[in-house]
Amino acid sequence: MKRPVAAVAGTGRGVPAHVMTNHDFAAIGIETSHDWIFERSGIVERHIAKNGETTCSMASEASRKAMDAAGVHPGEIDVIVLATATPDRLLPSTAVDIQAELGATRAAAFDIGAACSGWLYAMTTAEGLIMSGTAETALVIGAEKMSAIVDW
Template sequence: MPDFIPVRLTGVGGYLPRDIVSNDDLAAKYGIETSDEWIRTRTGIAQRHIVSGDETTASMAAEAARQALDYAGVSASEVDSIIVATSTPDRVFPAVAVQVQAILGMTKGFGFDISAACSGFVYALATGSALIQSGQAKKVLVIGSEVFSRLLDWSDRGTCVLFGDGAGAVLLEAGGKQGEGILSTHLHSDGTTGDILYVDGAVGCPSTTQHLRMQGREVFRHAVVKLSQAVDEALEANGLTGEDIQWMVPHQANLRIIDGMAKKLALPAERVVVTVDRHANTSAASIPLALNEAVRDGRIRKGDLVLMEALGGGLTWGSALIRM
């Protein structure tokens, strides 16, 4: 067996579409029977970004990747692999990752997509880390990019008010000290719960709506239990307690879920990165977008211990611990 190779997170980046749509804008533009108060009190969301013009899953992913590379001081030619977590690819194939590879001008390495809904970034982070630890890559771009606005049924206010578009990226690199970088990742899924959060069809099912469908109360109930288990698993695997966590960067689905997890860890609000109020739920992009914001504004610093957690359709869920 090869020696354990530490995996550092050295770059962060993000992209949000140009168009900002407030809750009031949603009601007016799409004729939804809702209000700013109704959405805020149930979700914490005030606005979201929606793609327009030439913005696509691939173009947003490429811009977020460029920012992560610039932050790390690494050129695209040095990257060995690109992994994109997305449920909203521009094409069935080639993969978004391969499109990003072309946009960045990369002529070596390989790319592929991961579909794990809102947990996709945690899944991609675990995969990128494994590629480095196995010696197959030294530098891996891990990206979450979504255009959920194209999956929404704008007549269903229970779902259409929840989501936004965007992309976030990180660069992983081999090297560093033991106890730094990605400490552990923990992935789970349960296919028997797939009918509470799903997209109704795809290319192989042309007679379906291809809209997102969700049983909100059931998803909330599962989220509280499963995310708690994933967080406990991450802490136990590293011999830590909630008191050791300096920052939580959760999937940005619902402010009540985020607050519940913070209370479980006894984390004060100022130690939890929250973007759901401005970004809404950007699915696989939400964690890297939130991380990018908190790193760039100076909240998260080198050496800080960061917990990430997410749950999405599948159901899929997972957690990750990172020493920045």
């Protein structure tokens, strides 16, 4: 019997609408400058979640784009694995909210919290489920709402 193969079939992204530039930090009273930030990090701007944007809403937007790119419908998804250090709440997992938002009613859904390496654990977990024959189609998501926990 031939073993199933796991592959990335589509990708997508979802980012908050509000953009904050390096110049904006000085405008809100933080002692810094565009040049200081850019020279040390290469960052020019970042997206900041506001107005009800959640980890779920950003992840759902990215998921829809990835599913469109892959030609996958929500009913085909067997498992949703969300890697996040910023879930919308402790329980239940944010992945089940994404499952409901997408209409992936037959998919198992769970979060993995492993900080920066979470996406790798999520990919490896999904690959293992596919390789074992437990799942055929997995939706792996990495989503963070860092603006909820960063103290400017």
